[in-house]
Amino acid sequence: MTATDYENRFLDRVGEKKAIIAIVGLGYVGLPLALSFAEAGYQVLGLDVDSEKVQKITRRESYIGHISKNRLRDSAALFSATTDFQLAGDADAVIICVPTPLTQHQEPDLSYVTGTLESLLPHLREGQLLSLESTTYPGTTNEVLRPPIEAKGLVIGKNFFLVYSPEREDPANPDFQTQTIPKVLGGCTPACQKLGLALYGKVVANMVPVSSPEAAELTKLLENIYRAVNIGLVNELKLVADSMGLDIHEVIKAAATKPFGFTPFYPGPGIGGHCIPIDPFYLTWKARAYGIHTRFIELAGEINSGMPRYVTAKLAKALNEKGLPLKGSRVLLLGMAYKKNVEDMRESPSLEVLRILLDAGADTDYSDPHVPSLPPMRKGTFDLKSVELTPEHLASYDAVVMLTDHKAFDHELILKHSRLLVDTRGAFPVGPTVVKS
Numbered sequence: 001m002t003a004t005d006y007e008n009r010f011l012d013r014v015g016e017k018k019a020i021i022a023i024v025g026l027g028y029v030g031l032p033l034a035l036s037f038a039e040a041g042y043q044v045l046g047l048d049v050d051s052e053k054v055q056k057i058t059r060r061e062s063y064i065g066h067i068s069k070n071r072l073r074d075s076a077a078l079f080s081a082t083t084d085f086q087l088a089g090d091a092d093a094v095i096i097c098v099p100t101p102l103t104q105h106q107e108p109d110l111s112y113v114t115g116t117l118e119s120l121l122p123h124l125r126e127g128q129l130l131s132l133e134s135t136t137y138p139g140t141t142n143e144v145l146r147p148p149i150e151a152k153g154l155v156i157g158k159n160f161f162l163v164y165s166p167e168r169e170d171p172a173n174p175d176f177q178t179q180t181i182p183k184v185l186g187g188c189t190p191a192c193q194k195l196g197l198a199l200y201g202k203v204v205a206n207m208v209p210v211s212s213p214e215a216a217e218l219t220k221l222l223e224n225i226y227r228a229v230n231i232g233l234v235n236e237l238k239l240v241a242d243s244m245g246l247d248i249h250e251v252i253k254a255a256a257t258k259p260f261g262f263t264p265f266y267p268g269p270g271i272g273g274h275c276i277p278i279d280p281f282y283l284t285w286k287a288r289a290y291g292i293h294t295r296f297i298e299l300a301g302e303i304n305s306g307m308p309r310y311v312t313a314k315l316a317k318a319l320n321e322k323g324l325p326l327k328g329s330r331v332l333l334l335g336m337a338y339k340k341n342v343e344d345m346r347e348s349p350s351l352e353v354l355r356i357l358l359d360a361g362a363d364t365d366y367s368d369p370h371v372p373s374l375p376p377m378r379k380g381t382f383d384l385k386s387v388e389l390t391p392e393h394l395a396s397y398d399a400v401v402m403l404t405d406h407k408a409f410d411h412e413l414i415l416k417h418s419r420l421l422v423d424t425r426g427a428f429p430v431g432p433t434v435v436k437s
Contacts, residue, residue, distance in 0.1 A: 003158040003191065006127050010161070010195050013092050014202060017041045021199075022091035024116055026053050026081060028274070028344065029133060029167040030097035031064060035071050036178045036203045038079040045091060046081035057081040065343045065370060066172040089123035093199050095131045097167060099274065106281050108137060110144060117145060121152060129161040129195050132213075135220050135279050137286035140164075141213035142188060157189030163196035164213035166220035172342045182206040186216035224279040225297055230265040231276070232300030235307055238267040242314075247436060249426030269403050269424040269437075270307040270349025272338025277304070277347045308352035312360070314437040315399060315422050322420065324398055327361035332387065332397040334414070335404020336368040343370040350403040354382060365397075369408040391417045401437075402427050 001009075013019040019042060023034040026048040038044045048054055056063050058081060060072040072079075088094055098112040113134055124130070130149070132141055141164040146156060154160035165185040170176055183204040187193030193209060201207050210216050234252070241248040248267055256264040271277050280297045287294050316326040338348035345351065350366075357364045366374075367387045374382040387393055389410065394400060394417035402414070405425040415421065415428055422435045430436065 019092040025097035038075040044079045054081040085119040126159040133167045137282040138214040138217040161192040186213040229300040232303040272348040329398040333366040
């Protein structure tokens with residue numbers, strides 16, 4: 001077959017909805033994407049090394065809060081899951097949605113990506129398209145994925161197609177879903193670009209083509225660095241406002257009335273999630289190869305990573321003013337998830353606050369309606385379960401700390417029965433028992 005034959009065959013199968021789509025990694029990115037393709041009428045095969053996830057999908061059970069079991073049930077005829085990577089050979093398109101964390105030295109950890117590619121390589125074949133969605137540094141697609149594929153004898157842009165299209169998921173955001181978020185895509189060749197746009201264009205309303213995978217990779221990093229730097233800025237301003245006896249949330253609200261030239265960002269106990277605390281350091285690492293020191297990015301990371309200790313210091317001071325030492329005091333943390341209204345705890349600053357308090361000898365519990373118990377995590381395990389919020393429970397703690405402002409929390413109840421309330425989210429009005437942090 002000629003290159004044109006491979007292109008036309010792929011386009012025909014996509015256009016006729018005969019294409020089989022394999023999604024590797026069924027987490028917060030892969031599962032919504034798999035459901036989107038199934039809902040568009042495509043046969044979807046989910047691949048994951050986690051057999052528990054595979055079993056839950058088989059039973060049509062959701063393990064992600066904002067994805068309903070009804071979506072899984074409705075997709076049963078078109079969406080299945082397996083741990084058998086050999087079945088990737090049956091797919092027309094393979095999309096990789098696996099984590100890209102940092103090592104303990106704050107350097108990119110591509111082991112999930114390279115491990116996935118290693119599992120897929122024996123089963124990749126002519127005529128397929130491979131897309132990487134995992135956030136990574138510019139050059140990953142061409143420098144890490146492409147060489148092993150070509151070493152197998154496949155020719156990129158001729159009989160095999162390779163693209164990078166970064167995920168843009170925002171879990172539990174009611175205003176934006178996979179289908180409505182514009183999707184950036186860069187192909188290794190014009191043919192790769194053409195086929196990638198055709199594939200994703202069947203499930204995403206607005207495609208945004210860029211000149212190369214590197215441009216798409218940097219686009220994703222820019223988006224998250226923009227947030228990280230601005231959150232770092234407002235966290236630093238919070239420290240300044242606090243020292244002046246001013247409420248930073250009042251100041252932000254006032255500044256946000258300007259109809260141009262200002263975008264509000266909000267302070268908190270730190271930053272969390274799979275993107276913002278991690279992705280900036282992918283660019284920092286890559287920039288070193290070009291002799292560039294990304295001072296702005298690293299400073300923002302330093303400020304943001306220091307916020308959990310600022311919160312605990314503020315708590316210790318507030319307790320001290322009541323004649324109580326931090327060690328031995330009973331403290332209740334509200335919210336373990338990294339953002340409100342989700343169960344996602346990846347890189348959550350709440351966990352760092354918990355760790356600091358336990359190390360300091362505080363008798364610490366937590367309450368989170370989305371996190372009934374704390375599962376094992378990369379940075380350690382806490383044997384704790386969520387505490388029910390009742391007037392008696394709240395009153396029994398020396399201090400209550402609002403870390404993640406879930407809508408499910410009864411703010412009136414918390415405010416009324418907390419002896420000391422440390423508020424890191426601007427969720428409560430200033431009062432005699434409220435300490436802004």
